[in-house]
Amino acid sequence: MAALLLPAEEWTDASPVTTFGLFGAGAGAGWVFDAVCDRVAAGAVVRMGAPLGGPVADQVEIIGRITEARPPSPARGHAGQGGRIEIVHDQPWRGRIKLRFDADRGGTRVRLFAELDEAGLEWLMRRRGLPAGHGAALNPNARLGLLNSKSGLGSMFGAATDHMAMLAVEEINAEGGVRGRPVELVVGDDASDPAVGVAEARRLVRAGCRTILVATTSATYFAVSRALAGTEVLLIQPHMNEGGGTGPLRVQLGEHHEGQLAAAVRPLMRAAGGKRWFLAGNDYCWPRSTHAAARRILPRSGARVVGERYAALGTRDFTQVIDAVTASGADIVLSTFVGADAAAFERQCHAMGLRERCVTLAPAMDESTLEHVGADAAPGLYAVSGYVEQLASPGNAVLLHRYREAYGRWAPPLSTLSESVFEAAHIWWSAARRVGADEPRLIAEAMRPGSFQLPRGTVTLDDSGRVTQDLFVTEATGTGLRPVSL
Amino acid sequence: MPADLAFDALADPVRRQILGVLAEREECTVGELAERITSIGRTGVSSHLRVLRAAGLVTERKAGRFRHYSIDPAGPARDVIATLQALFQGALADAGRAATATEAAATDADIQDSRSAG
Numbered sequence: 282m283a284a285l286l287l288p289a290e291e292w293t294d295a296s297p298v299t300t301f302g303l304f305g306a307g308a309g310a311g312w313v314f315d316a317v318c319d320r321v322a323a324g325a326v327v328r329m330g331a332p333l334g335g336p337v338a339d340q341v342e343i344i345g346r347i348t349e350a351r352p353p354s355p356a357r358g359h360a361g362q363g364g365r366i367e368i369v370h371d372q373p374w375r376g377r378i379k380l381r382f383d384a385d386r387g388g389t390r391v392r393l394f395a396e397l398d399e400a401g402l403e404w405l406m407r408r409r410g411l412p413a414g415h416g417a418a419l420n421p422n423a424r425l426g427l428l429n430s431k432s433g434l435g436s437m438f439g440a441a442t443d444h445m446a447m448l449a450v451e452e453i454n455a456e457g458g459v460r461g462r463p464v465e466l467v468v469g470d471d472a473s474d475p476a477v478g479v480a481e482a483r484r485l486v487r488a489g490c491r492t493i494l495v496a497t498t499s500a501t502y503f504a505v506s507r508a509l510a511g512t513e514v515l516l517i518q519p520h521m522n523e524g525g526g527t528g529p530l531r532v533q534l535g536e537h538h539e540g541q542l543a544a545a546v547r548p549l550m551r552a553a554g555g556k557r558w559f560l561a562g563n564d565y566c567w568p569r570s571t572h573a574a575a576r577r578i579l580p581r582s583g584a585r586v587v588g589e590r591y592a593a594l595g596t597r598d599f600t601q602v603i604d605a606v607t608a609s610g611a612d613i614v615l616s617t618f619v620g621a622d623a624a625a626f627e628r629q630c631h632a633m634g635l636r637e638r639c640v641t642l643a644p645a646m647d648e649s650t651l652e653h654v655g656a657d658a659a660p661g662l663y664a665v666s667g668y669v670e671q672l673a674s675p676g677n678a679v680l681l682h683r684y685r686e687a688y689g690r691w692a693p694p695l696s697t698l699s700e701s702v703f704e705a706a707h708i709w710w711s712a713a714r715r716v717g718a719d720e721p722r723l724i725a726e727a728m729r730p731g732s733f734q735l736p737r738g739t740v741t742l743d744d745s746g747r748v749t750q751d752l753f754v755t756e757a758t759g760t761g762l763r764p765v766s767l
Numbered sequence: 768m769p770a771d772l773a774f775d776a777l778a779d780p781v782r783r784q785i786l787g788v789l790a791e792r793e794e795c796t797v798g799e800l801a802e803r804i805t806s807i808g809r810t811g812v813s814s815h816l817r818v819l820r821a822a823g824l825v826t827e828r829k830a831g832r833f834r835h836y837s838i839d840p841a842g843p844a845r846d847v848i849a850t851l852q853a854l855f856q857g858a859l860a861d862a863g864r865a866a867t868a869t870e871a872a873a874t875d876a877d878i879q880d881s882r883s884a885g
Binding site for chain 1: 777783784786787790791844846847848850851852854855856857858859860861862863864865866867869870873
């Protein structure tokens, strides 16, 4: 990875073994060493909260994976073998952080090398309010916008999204682009905040994007949809959603929450051996409307809702919610927490012993988020989606092969939330190549009705844009989401 | 826009490497840069510096026979690079302090143990 290399160095009188041992120990040793990971070993997912500041003043999670961890040899004072830790990360930019621990002058010389790529520098400059890259389109490329979440709670599930969009655009351009013009992807970051999402969407439009794939929470999708009403820009929502964003220039491709619930309610009651449901989720539009749908759909299967709680986005202590679930005697929790909140909630359910009497159905749980739930808290957690990385389809085998070839073995797992962006780009292209990239209204018309053969299988859009696809109930394991029949 | 030029300038890995060295060393001559960046010679370094100057990323200061180069304090990349550098340096300083404290606490505990054992 060719990149800008930022070195830092420090000396401490402590031994290499002690210094190395602080990494991941949560000992208040600064934001890099206080990295959150289940173990300091190659393959473990890791995140660290960089206090980056900027116009969106909060901390930014660097999310990646430990690719090398070698403790220093215990010999002190002379040249024993040094320790090293290497982290490859995909959020908020692609980069690498190397730590070196070497015995030096009776203590330890600690060195850090952080690599930053061009896209990362561009993202940081924009984050700090500086003008950066992608002015109005002066070249003849066809520009496709992608609005993603690179920080905030959505950054966990957005990990592979950029990669999937890039992979789709590379395939599209290898096939000749749109009417001989190469497609250029322009990426915006909503920082998991609808107001930032609106500003970024306007920037993508100024840069010449006539279609934007909005791969964020529904809260941002609806805010952008309102802000761009009356402009000739096509918005495509690849992710699972609650519907309601209809119009000639609006296409919602993802799993509809009513379909997810209809597919999962009875299997989950069989798995739990009970029919009492507790509804718990983040406080915004998708969880609220999903709970409303659950109150309509659950009674048809003889199920009963015994409680409901919401927690603000960014909550890290779910004790009150979990106590309420326990007191309700629920058999199943419908969890509509998303991203980092979902990971924290599931870990705490496990830690507080709730799993022993209660399973969870989490329609927004995906493989990227599951990595942060961890293997211990995974059993008893179920999801439902149109795609999982372990899906056994020929199209998926090809996709996984291309993905690993392009981004390597340490890249984050694919999930319905990233794979759907790959598919949305291909569906867009199948229409745009016929009518041209600058005709958003005609692109939307050419997409529906339509039937598309994709890695997840056949996806059909009817005249009104309603989506039909196979849905899979899956169980969480230490290695991903596995389709099950219950 | 200098920002657009900056991105063209940053597309080259050697130019990014030059910026990395300048971020660490504050100010360098061509010779000092060529010592650190061994993949190309002095002439190569000079031509990359011209591109970086044109993009507003690097400034030049003449002192006698030498020209000293540094990251342009008003340039678009300076703020970001300086911020990140300070963040990582600060994190290492925190880790160093914590390591010293941990080892001191362990030594104290050892002394306590040996006293109570005695």
